Amino acid sequence: MNAMQVCCNYFHNLRCPHSTCCLTSKFSHLQVDAVVYLVDANDRERFPEAKKELDGLLSDESLTNVPFLILGNKIDIPYAASEDELRYHLGLTGVTTGKGNVNLAGTNVRPIEVFMCSIVRKMGYGEGFKWMSQYIK
């Protein structure tokens, strides 16, 4: 079975068993098809920490060609960061590969994109997962 193995790194739970260390140590023997990186867009104080963790994942050799879906969560909160603000703080301005259908086959470019969402309102992440699915073999 070609199961999709996704590491959901929920920003608030960096110390939990689903954090980066889990992906790079315990799961390093598994094939990772995609990384979903969930950031609390309303917690600006922890953006530097989120960037550091993300940078660690992006530079992990075993994830070189793995698509990255960055989800900025909690946009139902009025003062949550905008997509542009989150991109800026995560160092993703001008780095992402584009929404919609973008054919990156044969380019050696790793798909990476930011989608804003609200888990409690059940909105936004569907587009992100749909975007990601086009890059999963």
Ligand SMILES: Nc1nc2c(ncn2[C@@H]2O[C@H](COP(=O)(O)OP(=O)(O)OP(=O)(O)O)[C@@H](O)[C@H]2O)c(=O)[nH]1
């Ligand atoms: N407003 C809003 N709240 C959310 C959303 N997703 C999760 N939450 C709420 O956030 C709370 C959980 O907080 P998390 O962000 O997961 O933080 P945590 O890891 O539990 O706690 P800390 O790490 O101590 O901050 C719960 O009350 C969830 O209902 C969302 O999209 N919008």
